Every structure is written in C-alpha cells, then in structure tokens.
Amino acid sequence: EKGILGVPWLICGLILPSLISLAHPSLRLLGCNHFRGAAVNYSTLLLEDGPGLLYVGAREAIYKLDTSNISDTSISLSLEWAASAEQKRQCLSKGKNNQTECYNHVRFLDRYNDTHMYTCGTHAFRPRCAYIDVARFTFVRFEEGKEKCPYDPTKGYTGFIIDGEMYSASQYEFRNIPDIRRNFPFPNLRTDNSPTSWLLESDFVGSALLRESINSSIGDDDKLYFFFTERNTEPTAYSSQTKVARVARVCKGDIGGQRSLQRKWTSFLKARLVCAIPDYELYFNVLRNIFVVEGSSVHDSVLYGVFGLEWRNVKMSAVCQYSFRDVQTAFDGPYMELQDTKWREYTGTVPEPRPGSCITDQHRALLINSSRDLPDNVLNFTQRHALMSRQIQPVGGRPVLLQRSADYTKIAVKQVVGLDGRVYDMLFIGTDEGWLHRAVKISDRVHIIEELQLFEEKQPINNMVISQKQNRIYVSAASGVVQVPLSSCERYTSCYDCVFARDPFCGWDGRACTTVVFNNRHLHIRLPQSKSFVMHRTRAVMAGDDMLLQCEIRSNLATPHWTLNGQVMLGYGVDFGYRTGTDGLLIIGAQNQQSGHYRCYAVENGVWVPVRSYMVRVQPVPPPASHLSGKQLLSPPPALLPFRPQLQTYRHMEAMYISLVAVLGGLCLVLTVVLLYVSFCARNSPSARKYSQQALSITTATERKRSSHFELKTISSHCNGRTEGRSRAMSRDGEFLQIIPADIQTTPSKEPPPAPPLPMPPPLPASEYANGLSATLPSVLRKMNGNSYVLLRQTDSEMTSPLYHSFTEELNRILEKRKHTQLDIQPDESSV
Structure with missing residues (x-):
C-alpha cells in the first residue's frame, strides 16, 4: 500500500524500494542509522532512555549502543557469549540443526537492579542465564536457565523483571510444555498441568503489568497479563478454527495455595481475544504481537494486537484494538466448564470469594490475607474453571486496520498530541519482509502514512522499541538494527501533502512542513490559495483508436476526478466512451467530440487538487486509395x-x-x-x-x-x-x-x-x-x-x-x- 502522501517512500525517501537491492552496499538511507556487528539474529532489545543506552541481544553476543547514534562504533561495546564446542557437539548429537539451533540465542535481557542486568540464552539447547555488571559490561555469574528460557530459539517467549521478580512464559523443556512462571524469588509458581490443562500448545507473544493497586479504593492487587495463541478446544461454527487467541491473567501477589494448587497459580484465568470481520466470516485467530498503551487509569488503558490467519499460504493481517475495561468485564463474567469432553458455560453456584480474583479488602475482612488462606473449594473451582465464557470483542467490533499484502510481526504505539489538542495513537508495525508501516489512528480508522523498507534483504522484523527522549524508533531483524525517526516532515513539499498526510507530528507553518514543537509559539495549518504547478501535455490519436491519459494519484485516501472542457465527467464503462482507474483515464474508440481539454484532480476531503492537464486532438481517418498497373x-x-x-x-x-x-x-x-x-x-x-x-x-x-x-x-x-x-x-x-x-x-x-x-x-x-x-x-x-x-x-x-x-x-x-x-x-x- 502506498503512503497517504505519496509514492511508497523508501526510508527517508532515497530511492524506490524496487531498486534498493541495486544500490551500492555502502549507500546509507538518509536520516537513519544502522548497526550490524559480527553476530546475526538481533532479537532482543532493552532500551534505557534516561542514560541513552540501547542493549541488543543477538546470537552469541550482546551489544551496548548509544541511542543518539547507534552507528557510532567508537562508543559501542560488545560482549561475546557463545556456546562451547562441546555443547554444540552435544546439541548436534540430539538431532538439532547446527546451522540455526546449536548456538546461544539471547532470548531474555532486562535490568535486575541498579548495578546489574539479567540475561538468558538457549545455549545450544541447554539454556543458561547470567548476571552482567552494567558499569564494566562483563559477566559476573552464570546459572542454570532451563526453567527461565526455552530450549528452541524459534519458540514464542515473553518475560520481564519487575520489583526484583522475574516472570516468563514459553514452551519449556524438550516436551515443549507451555507454562507461565514466576522464576524468582521464592516461592516459584507455575500453571497447573491437570487433565483440564490451563494451556494447550500455547505460543506466547507478549506480556504486560498493570498496576491496579495504585490509588485503589478496595486495596486491589497489581495484575500480570500474558498473551498467546493456543489450540482451540471450544465448540465453534467452523471446524477450520483450530487455533484461538488468548489473554491470561494472574495476580502479582499470588503465592500459591496451602493444600490445593501448591506452588501453582491460584488466580489464573484466561479469555478469548476475538479479531474478525463478521460480515465475511473472516477470523484472525493467530496472535503475533501486542502492545499495551497505559492510560491515566487501568480502565483507560488500551491494547493493540497484530493478528494473522491460520492459513499460512494466505498473506493477510489485521490490527485490533481492545479496552482493558472489556478485558476486566470478561474476567468478571461467567465461567466455562468441561462437560462430557465439551466446554459449556457454567450455570451452577460460584463459591465465595470469587475464584480467580486477587486479594482485596473484601478478602481481608474474611481473614484471607494471601492466596494461601483461600478455602479449598475456591481453589478446586479455579482449577477446573480457568476458562471464561465471555469473549473479548475489539473496539468497534472489527479491526481498525486490515492489510492484505503483508504479514505483520511486531507493533509499537506512541501517543501524540496534535495541533488540534487531540491525542492520536501513532502505530509502527513491522512486517515479515522487513518493512515498517507508520500509521495514525483517527476516530475508528487507521491510515497508513507511509511504508519504509528498512533492510535490503527480505527478513522479518524481530523487535521494536520507541525512545521518547530521542524521538526515534529502533527496529531489529536478523541482519542488524535500524534507528528510524518517528517522522520526516521535511519530506512533504507542499501544504496539501503536509496536511493530507494526517501526520500529527507535522504542521504547515506557511512556508514549509515542519515538526510540531509544543511551546508558546502557535503553528497555523492553512491550505494554499495559489494554484499549484500542473504538468500539461498535448496528445493526438486517430479516430476509433484508444488512448490512456495517465494520472497517478499519490494519496490512497484521494479519488481521481476528470473534467472535459470544464465539465465533470460522470459515468463509467464502454457506453460512456471511457474508463477511469487509479492510473488514469482510458478513452475507448476516440471520436471527434472527445477532443478537448482534460484535467485530472485528486479529490480528498472535498478539496480538488489539480494533478495533470491534457489537450487531446482526435484526428479523422484518411480515406484509403490503391492502384494496380x-x-x-x-x-x-x-x-x-x-x-x-x-x-x-x-x-x-x-x-x-x-x-x-x-x-x-x-x-x-x-x-x-x-x-x-x-x-x-x-x-x-x-x-x-x-x-x-x-x-x-x-x-x-x-x-x-x-x-x-x-x-x-x-x-x-x-x-x-x-x-x-x-x-x-x-x-x-x-x-x-x-x-x-x-x-x-x-x-x-x-x-x-x-x-x-x-x-x-x-x-x-x-x-x-x-x-x-x-x-x-x-x-x-x-x-x-x-x-x-x-x-x-x-x-x-x-x-x-x-x-x-x-x-x-x-x-x-x-x-x-x-x-x-x-x-x-x-x-x-x-x-x-
């Protein structure tokens, strides 16, 4: 899809995307910085905006970069972390791939405390974790990591450290058993693996912490959310829906049960995330990535999810937005129960206090101060009824963005205040071919402003983080990391382009399109009154012949309109003598009355912008004549x-x-x-x-x-x-x-x-x-x-x-x- 304001710009508008592979390798994309070390597969990013540092986890290496310019190798540092030759030999003997799997892929990288970081890697199918001294940027201690990191570098994984506690979710061990764990401190917790398994072949894509204890009138606890796709066991109208997108919730203060659910979550609940187009019975059941935008309160927070289809041979993606108010409503709703191998809504009596809820003042009034004080009937009910009946529908009932030509892999969101005082969500979405789509959500729709090709070779976007301080986004893939500006207002050369781009970062100051700076100076947005330059051409054609008048409309939100001698051309098809398309006007079987002055306009929001002008002359056919002897x-x-x-x-x-x-x-x-x-x-x-x-x-x-x-x-x-x-x-x-x-x-x-x-x-x-x-x-x-x-x-x-x-x-x-x-x-x- 082309950008709203023009051609599909290569990043910073240097050359066409189709020609990028022909460019000289040393050619750098304007306005952007690149980093590529000796390693490959840059999958993990840790941004510390305050000191201006970006930590990058790759295959068998960790890098420390300066956020102001990641290309500056004079101040960047590297830390090698390779699996030993013996470990790689053992990995190969297990039947693993020595080209991809038998390496140490860094999967986890987070701040442990003020002086150290904590990292984990697959370590050639024998996970290891380590502490890093931040000041010296060296390893100080290694430890076993099989309970904290997956063996397989391709398995979905998510995790973070908060308040000195590590939480992770993945498919662990050789049996690939999915699990959501609290790794430290003691007591360690995990999900239950009973006959009514809480997780079924789950593929995790993200996690988030929402602090509901702050200013809580009921003394509520903070909650952890994990997002994943798993095998579907619920009855559906379509047998082809073998997968389903989920969100699971646990309480941060959960420490397990006393007799039942010992060292297991007592607050685990999960619900379905629906992203579909009901009119066409099109369901996006595969969740690929999520991003949580925290609001002033938990209920004001929103979630953006990137979804795909189950059919791998069909390229189509959707972005759905959810309100955490609806998420909370689903977890407060009815439960599901497994009856005769089928899931049905539970209609019986729910014990008190409500199973799956966090400890509040209501629990404390009953002398239940922790999860270990919960009655056994509550814990047994939780064990059998972890699935909620109410599904979580997206805001507006359908996706805010549908992309038919790409598979989205990652998403990051930044809220921006426009010149009109409204808050807009800017979406940065990575694709499986190394492109970055920059979009803005206006009302209930998302408009793609531009597409940026970040890498010369096609490769999936692995990770993205946004720097508020640098006003940049950092994107990683297999071949390296790219530092991209959040906007490039100078790219828009006219007021029409600047305004119709719908970029809240940009505004027209009367002379040029500039980045909006919120200070005492007020920027005015106005449309130019003078006529813009229009390319004029003269064309001639024989009567009865066809002719194409080209007119490329650079905006996907504009529609082409044509006039002949000042009169708007209406109708379409052979009966009208012409056809209109996105690339021009096709005159069919030209006749003398079709001679005249043609003008093409790009019409958007009621504004007619002239694009091309043609003077067409239809020549009569001369009479044939021939002689013989x-x-x-x-x-x-x-x-x-x-x-x-x-x-x-x-x-x-x-x-x-x-x-x-x-x-x-x-x-x-x-x-x-x-x-x-x-x-x-x-x-x-x-x-x-x-x-x-x-x-x-x-x-x-x-x-x-x-x-x-x-x-x-x-x-x-x-x-x-x-x-x-x-x-x-x-x-x-x-x-x-x-x-x-x-x-x-x-x-x-x-x-x-x-x-x-x-x-x-x-x-x-x-x-x-x-x-x-x-x-x-x-x-x-x-x-x-x-x-x-x-x-x-x-x-x-x-x-x-x-x-x-x-x-x-x-x-x-x-x-x-x-x-x-x-x-x-x-x-x-x-x-x-």
Whole structure:
C-alpha cells in the first residue's frame, strides 16, 4: 500500500524500494542509522532512555549502543557469549540443526537492579542465564536457565523483571510444555498441568503489568497479563478454527495455595481475544504481537494486537484494538466448564470469594490475607474453571486496520498530541519482509502514512522499541538494527501533502512542513490559495483508436476526478466512451467530440487538487486509395479499409475473405497470361535469340530457383527511405502494390492461400512502423495502411518459412507493444 502522501517512500525517501537491492552496499538511507556487528539474529532489545543506552541481544553476543547514534562504533561495546564446542557437539548429537539451533540465542535481557542486568540464552539447547555488571559490561555469574528460557530459539517467549521478580512464559523443556512462571524469588509458581490443562500448545507473544493497586479504593492487587495463541478446544461454527487467541491473567501477589494448587497459580484465568470481520466470516485467530498503551487509569488503558490467519499460504493481517475495561468485564463474567469432553458455560453456584480474583479488602475482612488462606473449594473451582465464557470483542467490533499484502510481526504505539489538542495513537508495525508501516489512528480508522523498507534483504522484523527522549524508533531483524525517526516532515513539499498526510507530528507553518514543537509559539495549518504547478501535455490519436491519459494519484485516501472542457465527467464503462482507474483515464474508440481539454484532480476531503492537464486532438481517418498497373481498384478489399470497431461483424469478415481470394485468383490468372505471352515472344523474336547465349549461364544457375510463387504486398513508398525502381507498380498517395517473386522451388501450390489476419487499427504515419519496429520486423511482414499487415502467399507446405508459422504470434506480440502514435507536428510526448 502506498503512503497517504505519496509514492511508497523508501526510508527517508532515497530511492524506490524496487531498486534498493541495486544500490551500492555502502549507500546509507538518509536520516537513519544502522548497526550490524559480527553476530546475526538481533532479537532482543532493552532500551534505557534516561542514560541513552540501547542493549541488543543477538546470537552469541550482546551489544551496548548509544541511542543518539547507534552507528557510532567508537562508543559501542560488545560482549561475546557463545556456546562451547562441546555443547554444540552435544546439541548436534540430539538431532538439532547446527546451522540455526546449536548456538546461544539471547532470548531474555532486562535490568535486575541498579548495578546489574539479567540475561538468558538457549545455549545450544541447554539454556543458561547470567548476571552482567552494567558499569564494566562483563559477566559476573552464570546459572542454570532451563526453567527461565526455552530450549528452541524459534519458540514464542515473553518475560520481564519487575520489583526484583522475574516472570516468563514459553514452551519449556524438550516436551515443549507451555507454562507461565514466576522464576524468582521464592516461592516459584507455575500453571497447573491437570487433565483440564490451563494451556494447550500455547505460543506466547507478549506480556504486560498493570498496576491496579495504585490509588485503589478496595486495596486491589497489581495484575500480570500474558498473551498467546493456543489450540482451540471450544465448540465453534467452523471446524477450520483450530487455533484461538488468548489473554491470561494472574495476580502479582499470588503465592500459591496451602493444600490445593501448591506452588501453582491460584488466580489464573484466561479469555478469548476475538479479531474478525463478521460480515465475511473472516477470523484472525493467530496472535503475533501486542502492545499495551497505559492510560491515566487501568480502565483507560488500551491494547493493540497484530493478528494473522491460520492459513499460512494466505498473506493477510489485521490490527485490533481492545479496552482493558472489556478485558476486566470478561474476567468478571461467567465461567466455562468441561462437560462430557465439551466446554459449556457454567450455570451452577460460584463459591465465595470469587475464584480467580486477587486479594482485596473484601478478602481481608474474611481473614484471607494471601492466596494461601483461600478455602479449598475456591481453589478446586479455579482449577477446573480457568476458562471464561465471555469473549473479548475489539473496539468497534472489527479491526481498525486490515492489510492484505503483508504479514505483520511486531507493533509499537506512541501517543501524540496534535495541533488540534487531540491525542492520536501513532502505530509502527513491522512486517515479515522487513518493512515498517507508520500509521495514525483517527476516530475508528487507521491510515497508513507511509511504508519504509528498512533492510535490503527480505527478513522479518524481530523487535521494536520507541525512545521518547530521542524521538526515534529502533527496529531489529536478523541482519542488524535500524534507528528510524518517528517522522520526516521535511519530506512533504507542499501544504496539501503536509496536511493530507494526517501526520500529527507535522504542521504547515506557511512556508514549509515542519515538526510540531509544543511551546508558546502557535503553528497555523492553512491550505494554499495559489494554484499549484500542473504538468500539461498535448496528445493526438486517430479516430476509433484508444488512448490512456495517465494520472497517478499519490494519496490512497484521494479519488481521481476528470473534467472535459470544464465539465465533470460522470459515468463509467464502454457506453460512456471511457474508463477511469487509479492510473488514469482510458478513452475507448476516440471520436471527434472527445477532443478537448482534460484535467485530472485528486479529490480528498472535498478539496480538488489539480494533478495533470491534457489537450487531446482526435484526428479523422484518411480515406484509403490503391492502384494496380494504372487502373484504380473500384472496390478495394476489406483488408485495405480502415478499421472501425462498429463494422467488424461476421458478414464483413466473410466478404473480406471472398474479395481477397478473388483478387488473388485474378492476379494469378493475369500473371499466367503475361508469362505465357512473354515466353512465346521470346522463342520467336530474333532479338531474344541474340541475348539467349549471354543469359544461358544465368538461366542455368537460377532455373532451379524459378517459381510461380508470388507475394502481394502493400507497402509505403517511404517504408525503407526509397522506392524500388524495378517494381511493377504505380504510386498514389504514398502507397503502391508491389509484385515480388519468391525464391523457392517451382512446385504447384497444394494448399489454398491462408486466410488474412483480422483487420488492424487505423494507420500510423507512413514514415515508420509502430514503436519504431521497422528494422526488427520479419521479411514476411509488410505495412498495410500504416500499421495493419496482410500476408498473401502461394507456397508448398514443405517449404513454408518458419517465420510464416510464427506470424500470428509475432504479429500479436508486435501489436501488443504498439502504442498510439503522435500526430502533432511538435507534440509534447508520444500518446502512450
């Protein structure tokens, strides 16, 4: 999809995306910084905006970069962390891939305390974790990591450290058992793996902490949310829905049960996230990434999720927005229960206090101060009823953005205050091919402002973080990290582009499009009153021919409108004589009344912006005329008549064939009589006998090649820049008939002459072939009426030229390339 304001800009508008692979490797994208170390697969990002540091976890390495310029290698640091050769050998012996899996892929990187960071890696299918001294940027201690990091580098994983507590969710161990864990401090907690498993082949994509204890009137606890896709066991209307998107919730203060659910979550609940287009029964069941935008309160917070289809061969993505108020409503609603291997809504009595809820003042009034004080009936109910019945619908009931040509992988959101005082959500969405879509949410819709190609080679976006301080976004992929500005207002060269881009970062100050700076100075947005520069062209076309007037509308939100001599052109289709499209106006079978002044406008929000202007002249078709031996053909064959679409019927085609066959037969008869007469005179004339000896050698040499085969060809007198003086013909209006003997054996024709091709469009100027192909046409082709071709040949089937067999294909290819010619003496450009 193109950007709202223009062509699909390569990042910072340097060159077209299709040409990026042709650029020199040293060419850097304007306004952006790149980083690529010795490692690959840059998957983990930790941004510390205060000190201006960006930590990057890659394969067997960790990097420390300066956020102001990640390309500055003079201040960047690297920390190697590779698996040993013995560990890699053991990984290979387990049947793992030594090209991808038998390395140490850094999966976790977070701040542990003021002086240290904590990191975990797959370590060639034997996970390890380590502490890093931030000041010296060195490892200080290693420890076992199989309970904190997945073995497989491709498994979904999420985790964070908050208040000295580590939480993670993934498919752990060789059995790939999904789990949500509190790794430290003691007591460690995990999900229950009972027959009513809380998690089923879950693939985790993200997590978040929402502090509900702050200013809580009921003494509520903070809550942890985990987002994932898992195997669906619920009854659905479509059997193809084998997966479902989920959100799970646990309480931060949960420490497990006393007798039931020991060292297990007592507050685990999960609900379904629905992202679908109900009208088309299109369900996006695969959750790929999430981003939580925290509001002034928990209920004001929103969640953006990137979803995909279950069908891997279909590229389509959707972005859905959810309110945490609706999430809370789902967790406060009815439960589901497994009855006879089927999930149904539970209609029985719910015990008190409510299962799955966090400890509040209501619990404390009942002397329940922690999860270990919860009654066994409450814990047993929680164990069997972890699934909620109420589904979480997106805001507006449908996706805010639907993308048919890309698979979205990551999303990041930043809230921006526009000049109108409203708060807008700016969305930065990464694709599976290394593109970044920058979009803005206005009301209930999301508009893509631009697409940026960040990497030369196609590769999925692995991670993204936004720096509030630097006003930049940092994007990582397999080949490196890119630092991208959140906006590039200087890219918009006119007020129309600046305003219609709908970029809340940008505003028109009367002279240029500038970045909005919120201070005492007030920026005014206004539309220019002067007319913008419009490209003007002159075009000419023969009557009855088609012509395309190009007009590229650079905005996806604008629609093209055309006027003819100041009148708006309405209607569409052949009946109206034209068709409109995103790339221009197609005039069909041009007629004289279609001459005039055409203007193309881009109409958006009621504003008409002129884009292109054309002066079109429709030229009448000249009457055809031909001569043969000084005698005018009273009824020229239909193939010589100019083509008119409304006369092309079966009856005229039949008449054309009959006329051509009659002409051919007549010519053959005349030529036979002439040859017999010449032969008789040559045998009885004394002068002929005088030259017979001189011509004997020539006759002997050429006798084998003599033939009764002839071509009737209509060519232009200026076709090759000269006329052939030996041709027996008379010229009229620049055209003549020419009789040319062929060089094949004298064998009577065994097949009737082939039917001529269909009549072709009106003539080109006699000075050249269409598109300048005169030098490349095969010898069996000759011009007729400018750009129509006819082939009349008597020949032996065994000696037919290969070009003759391919004539139809050759002609079709030439005519497919033929463009409408310029008929003005000094036109602006060819009428393509």
